[in-house]
Amino acid sequence: MKKTVAAKPKLVQISTGYGKPAENSPVIPRNKYVEIRQDKPKGKNERDWPEYKTCKYTAEAIVTEGTEKGEIRKICANPECPIHHPKRQNQHNHADAAFKAEQEKRRREEALAQATGLRVLKAIGEAVPVRLMKRDLLFVAQRLTTMLDERRLAVLVRQHGINKPKDGEAPAKVLAAFLPKAEESKLGCIVVETAILLSMHNQTDAARVLRDAAQVYKVDVDSISARVKQEFAAKEKGTPAKKTTPKPQAKSSKKAVA
Structure with missing residues (x-):
């Protein structure tokens, strides 16, 4: 396994365990990546599962901790990936939508004022x-x-x-x-x-x-x-507003004082 890592330094190191890795460890725990399955989906529903899809962040990884050490796998560990980490992406989208809604509300209030x-x-x-x-x-x-x-x-x-x-x-x-x-x-x-x-x-x-x-x-x-x-x-x-004729203001005489 060490020889493989030395021969391929770009390999991502992963763990099959969910525990927190040691400080300064390059190993990514199981809850921080999605493994791309190599077998074909068995049904129509499985085709839409994230683990059967690849993305631009897909990378080769080697298991260096936990069980099945030394095995090479394909994973996605990018938290911004919309395919394998959609929840986080949705959170960003919701935050952006809320910010835009607040901006629009403020803009409308200012325009009204x-x-x-x-x-x-x-x-x-x-x-x-x-x-x-x-x-x-x-x-x-x-x-x-x-x-x-x-x-x-x-x-x-x-x-x-x-x-x-x-x-x-x-x-x-x-x-x-x-x-x-x-x-x-x-x-x-x-x-x-x-x-x-x-x-x-x-x-x-x-x-x-x-x-x-x-x-x-x-x-x-x-x-x-x-x-x-x-x-x-x-x-x-998109509908025309009903025009109401305001009552004329009572004015004083327009005659100028000499």
Whole structure:
């Protein structure tokens, strides 16, 4: 047996016993490998048994401990083999599936929160009354919007249906060109929305700031949130959501104060 091992150093050493091998021993115990049987399966059911199948990890081994020492056998000792160690493979698959499900759940919650927040922001903007002259509103809007980062500037551009930036054109430039042409009511919306966006330092702040602003302008956040959830659910099912016409917000007089 020692001569065989010396002549074939690549032979895997195995044991027919299930006990724990000695420390630093190269011998693989019986519960750590699957022996590939050399005889043919006797029935149809046996053909599907792992011990009658070979895999890319199949290797020659020699029994160096236990009974039948010196015999050469073919085994699979790779714990990642999907043919001979399917249980461990299934455990990995279940773990991956759970992780992906958790990621998808978090992504959906974030998307719902973002969509609801944008809808609330828009409703607040629509509820802003015009109380200043255009030059005042323009002055405030121009100063405030320069404090926004590119992501929040893009939010304003989308909220008010401003033309999409051309290739390489920054949202700040698009908004700066739009503001002088905007009406007083639109400038009022942008001023309040910009103030809200500037107050949002993180996700927790965003929800709180929107709630506070919604209370001031009497915007029904719960109603908007319910509609957004309904739309998301309908989109996931592939069916169009029932459109509900929100009640118009009561606005103060649009007449500017001279």
